Amino acid sequence: MQKLHELLRMGDLAAFVGVVDEGGFAEAARHRGVSASTLSRSVSRLEAQLKVTLLRRTTRSLEITPEGAAVLAEAREILDRSETLQEIASSGQAPAGPLRVNAPVPYVLHVLAPRLAEFHTRYPDIQLSIDMADTLVDLIGSHADVAIRLGPLPDSDMLHRPLGRAAWKLVASPEYLDRTGWPEVPADLVHLEQVRFASPEHINTLRFADLSASVRVPSSLTAGNGEAVRQLVLNGLGIARFSDFMIDKDLASGRLVELFPGQLEADPLDITALYLTRVSGLRRLAVFLDWLGVIHQV
Incomplete structure (x- = not known):
């Protein structure tokens, strides 16, 4: 395969990246104000120069090939370096x-x-677009420049930057505890109910320093979204454990209370930013990552 920097048409690289980012030729054409056929010719020309298939096109879907994914990463860097030079100039x-x-x-x-x-x-002048997903997504497939991940990272060569760690806290609403009884020791939790996370299952495990086994609390409800679990707990439907950034304001306002502070055994939650483009090649990504680092230090 030729090196991409040897290609003469920067516009073909930009067309390919745009089609992937927008999820299709029609969407990219609308965004760029050109015809879909123009973008198709650009991508076809790039494929002919590289002698590989970059995209598999059908009437209903568009799928990037493994070769296309490799070209995409390098194309982004070339375009980003070009943009950086323009910014410097x-x-x-x-x-x-x-x-x-x-x-x-x-x-x-x-x-x-x-x-x-x-x-x-x-x-x-930075136009942020934020997609929310509680499940692990592919950066290329989701057309994201940066993804925030909570917990351990899968084995990957992807670029990443640690942002911080979140502690776990077990909480309930005061109204719920007034109704069911305030537990005096962790073993008393078996008399309460737990709002459970649908996944991952380990979030529902409650282990304490002075107990040899986890405490199994009867389930009241299960929800597949962390914010839904929080709302259920706020409305007095049981106890649950959360990362601290989710409920610190609720604790400060008294809407929730922490149960057995310092006794819950749970490894802190790693917070990491993952990205495909080297920070040195894209200033808007660099300043966003730096800003994230600052807000996690506050």
Whole structure:
């Protein structure tokens, strides 16, 4: 395969990246204000030059090939380096352009959303697009520039930056405990009910320092979304354990109380940003990651 930097048409690379990011030729054409046939010719020309198939096209779907995924990563870097050179040449122009972020629902609602006005004020020319998903998604498949992941990372060569760690806390609403009785020791939890997470199952496990086995609490309800579990607990339907960023404000306001502080045995939750493009090649990604690092230190 030729090296991409030897290609003469930067526009063909941009067309290929745009089609992948928008999920199809028609969507990319609308976004760019050109015809779908123009983008199709660009991608076909790129495939002919590289002598590989980049995209498998049917009447209903578009699938990137393994060769296409490899070309996509390098194409992004080439385009990003070109953009960076343009930024340097424009006498200190502020970072600008689209940035797609994928993150779990609770993280967006409790960490990002309360601070995004601050980021927008500082970098008004960066157009953030935020997709929320509680499940692990593929960066290429989700068309994301950066993804926030909670917990251990799968084995991957993907670029990543640790942002911080979240502690686990077991909580309930005071009204619920007034109705059912306040537990005096962890073993008393068997007389309460637990709002369970549909996945991952380990979040429902309650282990304590002074007990040899986990405490099995009867289940009241199960929900597949962390924010749904939080709302159920706030409404007095049981106890649950949460990462601290989800419920610290509820604890401060008294809407929730922590049960057995410091006694729950659970490894802190790693918070990590994953991305495909080297930070040195994309200023808007670099400043966003730096900003994330700052808000996790506050």
